[in-house]
Amino acid sequence: MKVERGDRRLLMFQEIEKGGSGEEIAEKAGVSRTAVWKFVRRLEELGYEVEVDRKSGYRLVSSPDPSPFHMALAALKIPGVERYYHFDEVDSTNRFAKEVSNAVVFSESQSSGRGRLGRRWESERGGVYMSLSLNMTIPVSEIPKVTLLSGLAVCRALEDYGARIKWPNDVLVGGKKVSGILSEFVGEEMAAKVVVGIGVNVRNRVPDALRDRAISLHEVDENVRITEIFTRICEQLSNLLSAFPQKWGEILEEWKRLSDTIGREVRVSLYGEEVVGKAVDVDADGGLIVVSGEGRRKVISGECFYTNY
Numbered sequence: 001m002k003v004e005r006g007d008r009r010l011l012m013f014q015e016i017e018k019g020g021s022g023e024e025i026a027e028k029a030g031v032s033r034t035a036v037w038k039f040v041r042r043l044e045e046l047g048y049e050v051e052v053d054r055k056s057g058y059r060l061v062s063s064p065d066p067s068p069f070h071m072a073l074a075a076l077k078i079p080g081v082e083r084y085y086h087f088d089e090v091d092s093t094n095r096f097a098k099e100v101s102n103a104v105v106f107s108e109s110q111s112s113g114r115g116r117l118g119r120r121w122e123s124e125r126g127g128v129y130m131s132l133s134l135n136m137t138i139p140v141s142e143i144p145k146v147t148l149l150s151g152l153a154v155c156r157a158l159e160d161y162g163a164r165i166k167w168p169n170d171v172l173v174g175g176k177k178v179s180g181i182l183s184e185f186v187g188e189e190m191a192a193k194v195v196v197g198i199g200v201n202v203r204n205r206v207p208d209a210l211r212d213r214a215i216s217l218h219e220v221d222e223n224v225r226i227t228e229i230f231t232r233i234c235e236q237l238s239n240l241l242s243a244f245p246q247k248w249g250e251i252l253e254e255w256k257r258l259s260d261t262i263g264r265e266v267r268v269s270l271y272g273e274e275v276v277g278k279a280v281d282v283d284a285d286g287g288l289i290v291v292s293g294e295g296r297r298k299v300i301s302g303e304c305f306y307t308n309y
Contacts, residue, residue, distance in 0.1 A: 001086040003072040010076075012039050013060075013069040016050060021057035043069075066108060066226040074234040075104035079241050080134050094197040097131035098186050101193060105131045106230065126204030126216075128230050131197045132237065138245075140185055143194065144168065144286030144300065145248060147183040149240050150196045152255045154179050157232035158200075161220060164260035167279070167288050167304050171200075172260055176215035198233065202226050248284070256282060261304060266290060270302035279304075 003010060011029040022033045029036070040050050040058055047064030063070060072084040080102050087107040090096055097105045107130075110123035123129050138146075147169050154171045155163045161173045171179035182197040201216035202224055217224045240251060256262060261279050268275045268290065277292030287298040 001068055002083060003069075003076070003086075004083045005076050005081075007072075008035075009039060010069065010073060012036060013043070014073070016040065016043070016058045017060040019056065019059035023057075025058065063227070066106070066230065070227050071106060071230050071234075074231040075106075078104065078132070078234055078238045080136075081132070092197075093129050093131035094182060094184060094195055097133035097195045097197070098184070098193070100133055101135055103133045104234070105133065123199070124204045126218075126226070127202050128198065128200040128226055128233070130199075130230065130233070131195055133193055133195050134241075136192070136194045138192075138194070140192075141285065142245075143183055143185050145245070146194055146196060147181060148255050148282070148286045149244055149251055150181050150183065150198060150237065152251060152258065153236035153240050154181070154198060154200065154233055155258050156236040157229060158217075161217060163258075165255060165258050167259065167261040167282060168286070168301060173215055173217070173220065175260075176213055178215050178217060200229055200233070202229050252282065252284065252286075261288070261306075264306050265308040267305045267307050268299045268302040269305070270299075275299050275302070276307070 008029050008031055012025055012031065015025040015028050022036045026033045026036050043050055046068060049061040051059045051061045053059070068086040071086065075081055075084040081104055082102045083100070085096070085100070085103060085105045089109045089111060090107040091111050093105045093107050093110065097103065109125045110129050151165050151169050151171060155165050158171060158173065158178065163178070164172050166172055169181040170177050179198065179200040184195045186193040186195060201214065203218045203226060204216055206214045206216050217229070243251060259282070262281060264279055266277065266279045268288065275290050275297050277290040277297070279288055280291050281289040283289060283298065287300050288304070290297045290299055
């Protein structure tokens, strides 16, 4: 399903959610009463329950989870986003997002989901698998900031669960990974597309092999809904992107306050090289500052392990 900003289906959906006659909804959405009736039938096919009363008209009674139209409304509030794509299954939301611009892509499952360093991201039904594709006039060196900003957005969205951020792009709940973020840069410097992939374990089952270090939100909240988590993430992305880059300093300070990494003994590995020591800070560029007997070292990217955990 594809929904663009200004799509009349969104207007109809909002009016049906509030409740009203077919005539009233048609007038407000600028469509015919037949179009409203057909749209209600489509909503029912998607799993929405719409009550129909001859006197009061249409009223939305319940929504499926995930709810495509609630999610489209949330996604289209993000600055710069012009369209929302909702799939039952796709190979990779990041792969698709590279082919479109200024969009949010969501899929209920992925057949070839990817994490950092080319790893597979398990993507069974029940999770949030989304990618944000934005045309941004920023240099490649700024990408780590976008990654940190996205991690903060997810952490804010999961604040009720006591979420913390593990550098550079994981979000933890109860010390276990609940979300991962993959940022990619497509095009040429200062005229490129930034693609941010976000995966969150919501109601999906964590594979047995990962249960010692990963968690799904339903393990701590049996009533958690995919739509709500997606909506919260979109709200926080909207807030933070509206403030970026002008308020980057404030964003970074909040990231540090929510960091699970600063103050820990770490081992950061990338392409065969390892940096071992105490993580003491994250600098203005998003680099992790590690201090060891060999001195102070800045790490731009890599896989971070805790050695005192």
